[in-house]
Amino acid sequence: MMRHTLLILMLLACGMSASAQLTLKSEKGDFEARLIGRALFDGGVFFSDKTALGNSLEVYDVRLGTVVRFLERWTGKIELGFAKSKVSMKDIYIEYNDGKNVFKVGHYFEPFSLEYRIGTSDMKFNGAAVTGTAFGDRRRLGISYTYNCDVLNVSGGMFSDKDIDNTEKGDEGYALSGRVLYRPYVKGKDIIHVGVSSRFGVQGKAEKNKLTYSAGAPSNLIPEKFLKAEVTEAINEWKFGAEVVMVLDKWYFQSEYLMAHVNRKASVENYNGDGWYAQVGYALLNGRYGYNKMSGMATAPGAKSLEILCRYNITNMNDKDAGIMGGKQNDFSIGGIYYFNKYVAVKMSYSLVSLDKYAPVDGKQTFSMIQGRIQLSF
Template sequence: MKQTRLLVLVVLSAALGSAVLGVSPRVFAQNAGSQAPTVEERLQAIEQRLRDLERRLDAARPQIKENLTSSAVLTEATLDERFEALDQKVRILERRRELEQEAIAAQAKAAPVFGAGGDGFSLRSAEGDFQLKLRGYLQTDGRFFFGDEAQPVSDTFILRRIRPIFEGTVFKYFDFRIMSDFGGGQTVLQDAYIDARFWPQARFRVGKFKSPFGLERLQSATDLLFVERALPTNLVPNRDVGVQMHGDFGRGAFSYALGGFNGVVDGGSGDFDDRDGKDFVGRVFAHPFKPTKVELLKGLGLGVAGSVGNQKGSPTSPNLPGYKTTGQQTFFRYRSDGAAAGTSVADGERFRVSPQAYCYGGPFGLLTEYVFSSQEVKRGAATAQIDNESWHVAASYVLTGEKASYKGVTPRRAFDLGVGSFGAFEIAGRYSQLKVDNDAFPLFANPQTAARKAKAWAVGFNWYFNKYVKFVMNYEQTEFDGGRATGDRETEKAILSRFQIAF
């Protein structure tokens, strides 16, 4: 009832205000055009206005009563219940939103991560226990010879290496690598191994991979200072099938590798072995001054590698090497005519040793190694131990000031004509030598076709467009002792070039 009275009073007050406002304009209008109305006239106008409002109120009374009746039903208890119900709905919606956010976060955590960039393409699980990487490199070379009238060599362009690389990790601790090579019109499986990475100090590798021996051989083909490796690489094993334990200490200050392999000839690789003899290879390498701040000392690395084994050959498979120049021309090979009396074969112990070192400080780099290789051989009833040796030293300087390193040069500013940047430029020089044991001649090797010694010097220019693309140009000249019926084999003069992309 109180609510009804209150509503009526409000309506009447509003109406009265409207009446007054409605009368005032007429009053002022009359003031403007005639005399002001009397008090009686004003009261009559107000009474008429009130009667009109009463009629309008009577007409609206049923609707007002209905509205007030509905409002009366909404007791305080009913309102509390409604508020509680609404609050419950809000809490349910908030919790549902939290669950949806948790589900989205869980999906994001479990979702694989894709990557693409200069270092290749990658796919890995969210926690990183499973990974797959695809990368590779392509090297297109040019070989041009001159002064080769006596022994002509074809000038040519060649796809030196085409190597897609698949690498990855499974179950957190096990890495793998598969690398094939389609260069030179052939298909070769270069690497295929598994690495069990339990501790940095002790990792276990099994499969086909580089033997831990030659310093320049262990350097990636994409990081080489020259187009081709120097003469000592002829005497070191390349890739072999076996098992290896390796690791490092002091964040790379000291590293080691020790393995057992099928055994390959000097400079050779192998996938299959039908012989019982095996090779054992070991290497240690140290950066003794790594903690120092003196750059030249910090970049000094010293090491030694060795191998020992027992290998046998046959007239159809002699198991002996041949040696090549940097122009990839063979200058030494053992006698072989397919018959036991005319073919030299491996016949016993094979031993190698190689002290090695490099030093990098600022734009300057120096790399050197010595290799001694000994193999017992046989031809017919004659036997001998052939001791061959080789060494080389290479120096480089980065003209644009970037740091030289065993892993190549990274330009400060990549090649970009738009901003006037040209990458990095490097010059290099090298001398190498390989000497075959005199006891190899004339019984086990023909002095009219096989040289006793090769001496090579080279100069080079390297243009690093960016971290992944480079151009290499070398001039190399190799002289020989022996190797021809009339004396020395003709000097090899070669211009070698390479355009490389590696990612």
């Protein structure tokens, strides 16, 4: 029944997006509801000298939801995911926005880091940068405030530290998160921003004083976690981030450094893990890059354009002093995206991955992959 329902919803969504996006408005114009969704079809060929990585085809991500606007300054969003035959909650929140001040409450990403918060259909490669996957954050229940103007964006919030799908009993922990972006260069649509972010989390009994950092290859098709650090005896956690985004006509650049520090009980040493990545893009044929001042993210160059992309990433989960060796990974990716229109795009990429001897899956090795994606989003 679930599969049949999902198929009907997908066909309905495709039919509506082919003509125009479905929007409902009240007669007075004080209420508006818009259907949103996406479907990502992924495929990959993998070349490995150790770990058996089977070639794969799958529907990676399917989303359906709605965005509502009411009483001029209020908006709400409800979005569900249907990937891998499982229903999961994505963005579910209410927001008040008067142009500069934004109050939000619900289930959404904390104001920390950048790469992992970018939607799957807007990511430049099939998978997020491994550093973002490892040390970025997930959606949490909470409340936040954002102040945004031409040169500055400041966000802060309080959230539950417990994943919404964690059903373990016990007191929940909490987290305080904040992100500050400064835009020293703003000239028309050309923008440069530099930013810092921080997160402080205290684990509750549901987390059993253990934190696990893990990440795989830069691919959504490979389930193996080539990096994994299990940090026991945790008291609290600090995360720090620094980022740079540049949008200069047809050029785009994004880089980020993330660090996780876990304070542990006196009997063991504290743990530190970190990583960074840098990626650059150039828009061919048509269009130019844009920038969203509220989110601090670059936007795609538009229909009939072709992006050429390159990314280098280092992620290190080894900490000898703490006695935790979760592995170190270097990966290099090149790729391209062609946008047929505002709804349909095609992605292709090649990645080369190198792991050190502490990697928990088959130790030191090098492997590569070619990946593709056809995506529908509306």
